[in-house]
Amino acid sequence: DQQVKQNSPSLSVQEGRISILNCDYTNSMFDYFLWYKKYPAEGPTFLISISSIKDKNEDGRFTVFLNKSAKHLSLHIVPSQPGDSAVYFCAASRRESFGNEKLTFGTGTRLTIIP
Amino acid sequence: EAQVTQNPRYLITVTGKKLTVTCSQNMNHEYMSWYRQDPGLGLRQIYYSMNVEVTDKGDVPEGYKVSRKEKRNFPLILESPSPNQTSLYFCASSLPYSGRDHNEQFFGPGTRLTVL
Numbered sequence: 001d002q003q004v005k006q007n008s009p010s011l012s013v014q015e016g017r018i019s020i021l022n023c024d025y026t027n028s029m030f031d032y033f034l035w036y037k038k039y040p041a042e043g044p045t046f047l048i049s050i051s052s053i054k055d056k057n058e059d060g061r062f063t064v065f066l067n068k069s070a071k072h073l074s075l076h077i078v079p080s081q082p083g084d085s086a087v088y089f090c091a092a093s094r095r096e097s098f099g100n101e102k103l104t105f106g107t108g109t110r111l112t113i114i115p
Numbered sequence: 116e117a118q119v120t121q122n123p124r125y126l127i128t129v130t131g132k133k134l135t136v137t138c139s140q141n142m143n144h145e146y147m148s149w150y151r152q153d154p155g156l157g158l159r160q161i162y163y164s165m166n167v168e169v170t171d172k173g174d175v176p177e178g179y180k181v182s183r184k185e186k187r188n189f190p191l192i193l194e195s196p197s198p199n200q201t202s203l204y205f206c207a208s209s210l211p212y213s214g215r216d217h218n219e220q221f222f223g224p225g226t227r228l229t230v231l
Contacts, residue, residue, distance in 0.1 A: 004157070036222075043119070043205050043222030044158070089157065100165065101146070101209070101218065102173070105157035 003027045004092050006106035014114050019077040021109050023090030026071060030092040033066060034103070035075050038087045047088075048075070077111075085113045117142045119223035121206050127229045128196055136191045136226050138206030145211045146218070147189040148173065149181065151202040152225075158205065164189055165211065196230040203227050 005024045013019045025033075031052055036044035050057040050064045050073065057064050063076045077084055090106040119140045128134055140147065148163035150173075160173030164183040178200055180192040189208075193200060206223040 002157075041224065043207075043224050045222065046219045049219075091158075100163055100171065101220075102160060102163075103158070103220065105150075105159070107155055107157045 002107075004090055004104050004106040006090050006109050008109050009107070010110040010112070012112045012114055013080050015082060016079045019075075019080045019084065019111055019113070021075040021077075021088050021090070021111065023073050023075075023106055024071060025073075025092050027092070027094070027104075028068075028071070030094050030104075032093040033064070033073050034091045034093060035062075035064060036089040036091060036105075038089060038108070044089055049093075080113045082113050082115055085111060087111070117221070119206055119208055119221050121204075121223040121226050123226060124224065125227050127231065129231050130197055131195050134193050134196060134228075136193075136204060136206075136228070138189045138191065138223060139187050140189075140206075140208040140221070141187065142208060142221065143186065144208035144221075145186070146220075147183070147206065147208045148220070149179070149189070149191050150205045150207065151175065152205065153202050161191070161204075196228075198230050201228060201230050 003026050034049040035047040037047045038044040048059050048062045050066050055066050066073045087108045087110050089108045091103045122137045145166045149161040150158040152158045159175050162181040164170045204226045207220040209218040209220040
């Protein structure tokens, strides 16, 4: 039962263009949605998040859009840079009892920026 | 430097030989958790700990144990490893739920475990 899905395992984008990474979810009880970035041989690092009560959050070159009716979110990176080449994980956060903030991850999308 | 460290980074072992993967954080975080990453499945939570001596199961706890005797350390124990526990393991830590906003989880660099 994959509650968070990233249907594109890989994506290649020309440097300077926009990268759009997509994520779908099934559980309407999620409180937050997050994007993590992962380089080889390193742990995931937090990139950007959005509350379930908002539809857009922007941080520099990164913007996350949330469409609750479609249960869909996307990460836009513009302009794309070679250092953006990494695996991007979409994650959804839900408060469980006793305060556990459980993250449910997608399977990841490998983004390659072509110089 | 604020960080989460894991040891070892790579381990090859045989079925049934007990092993421990250590995790330590220097950010005074109350919350710590363990995930495993497998192809096609993303990261799945194994165990988590809200504070010292407080631990609970995540989504895939079978075959694992944890302990939290000190705030900074959260070791993952495999009493009798099996080949289906071959995976990439990540430890993470964060501040506890504040009631208003989510808290960023900081991840360690990962431990790649192979059980033959």
